[in-house]
Amino acid sequence: MEAREPKEVEDAKTVIFVKGSHTGETVNNAMKELMALKRPHAISFAKKNVVRPFEDSASLEFWSKKNDAPMFVVGQSTKKRPNDLTFARMFDGRLLDMVELGIDNFVGMAEFKTPKATPGHKPMLHFASELFDTHPRFTQLRSMLVDFFNGEVIESISLQGLEHVISITLGPTPPTLNTAEDNTTPLPKVHIRCYTLSLLASGVRIPRVELVPMGPSLDLTMRRHQDADPDLWKAAMKKPKMKKQDVEKGLGKKRKNMEVDDMGDLRGRLHVAKQDLSKLQTRKMKGLKDAFDADGENQRKRRKAVSEEADDDDSGGE
């Protein structure tokens, strides 16, 4: 029970893959491969369940609590909505929001005879289209997919562990699509592609990237959706207050040896290396000259110099 208690920094969200009352081959395969990408944070429900997430979310909430998993992918195929995938998110055991997508085209990993990424490695994510920033349906989709593939906050990453990228691109934006209320224009398609990276030498430190398709690739259309309740969304977006200690330690910026005093002045502390006092230039005096130094070597030098002078005097015969 202690492991399930709320944490300040959360782990990756576990996703439950649920099969509806009827799932076709496409949906089955798509769920299997999405799960392969999501492992080890994935739970599969092997049996079929009668679920209609948009009508009744009670069973999702129950499963979420039972399995301590805040995300769902529900696969279903009906006459009205063939090959249907529903992504659902929970907050505090309650349903937060949902996105329903229809699979138009699915190509599995096995179709691509290319190297695959190691399971469990963190993918990079790429989103392309201006709609991800402007259109509420697509901002929701982006948030959902980022949460699905890559929600966990990590401190560092091994650069050699970067193996694959999941790219989500939209079709061209129809010129008539400008507002959210406009329901007449069909929304552009969503293309999910997975690629492995191959890094080539570029002559500089940053390598040149080439992509190799890895699969799975999905072409999806947007179907129903359920927005988050504003109050619940606000509660879910609350961020923990960063501790003063952590800020000083340098989450982001490092502030060492700096403090603000009572007057509001920024005071810094400098650490100077040990000074070499032997080379310190003191006042110049004849008596302090090196030749008058008391230690033996200098004494000898001086005596030698004096005797040479004397010799010179003799030979010179002034």
Added chain:
Amino acid sequence: MDVSTLLQAQNDKFKSIEVDKELEIDPGLLLVSDLNPIDAEAYEANLEDHLQSTARDGVQALLAALFSLPIHSSPDGPVAKLPAPTYELPRAKPLPKPKPQTKWERFASAKGIQHSVKDKKVWDEEKQDWVNRWGRYGKNKELEDQWLTEVPANADVDFDPAKDAKTKRKEVIAKNTKQRDANLARAQKAADPKESRKKEIESTLQSTRKSTASMGKFDKKLDGEKKIRGIKRKFEPAEVSAANERKSSLAILAGLEGSSAKKARRAEQDGQGASDVVNVRKAVKFASGGKGSHSLARSASTQKGKTSFKKGKR
């Protein structure tokens, strides 16, 4: 051969890593967003190629951002330290509630006792080594393990010093466990909504029992109904010392002053009061040109020093 052609040949060997696109990069989540409109022509012409090329550009930019982060080496190759993500995602569970303080923590905070973490290891003078403070071969078992122990003069005949030390150690452990359990129980009780509801009902019941004309004195009592226990009043002795009397009277006077007067006086003590016409902070900032009080004081002192020196020379 011209140098430029050589350079060109060298450059041709490597493909460019430049990406001239405006991208939104969030290294904390390994996320790159290409918020440019999709090129419809390229999309129609060859879908897969178009998707791959846009993804490649994005990934190249993201990789450049990742490689420019502070990197340190590890046994598994270079590791980049990631900044905190800027793209915000909803949480799965609400923020953790602050845990209730233990009895000791409450006492320590009241007394201002700082918490200091004890090291797990302590220096053993005899062994000339660091040993565990507790646990396996712990320093706290020293008395039980040593081969020679001083026995007090009045000890029983069957006094076993090792056994005695052990019982004493076990007693300490038992005491700690008991205290921990008590703390847990207290925390649970405080967090339990049932308990707080019970208290609330009790207080409501008490006030209703007193809310009759006779303040509950002539009401019918039920079987097993307890007598309401009020707060016992305490009276000061009639004769007190002059100093104490003066103190209590002054305390009453201070209470009469009202909260606004108190606030003003406190602010005055801090040097930011309403009676202080000058905002000291602001004045210092203005006088020093934003450099602060310290630099102001220093510049004043150096100027003084210079003038006096000149006078001395003359």
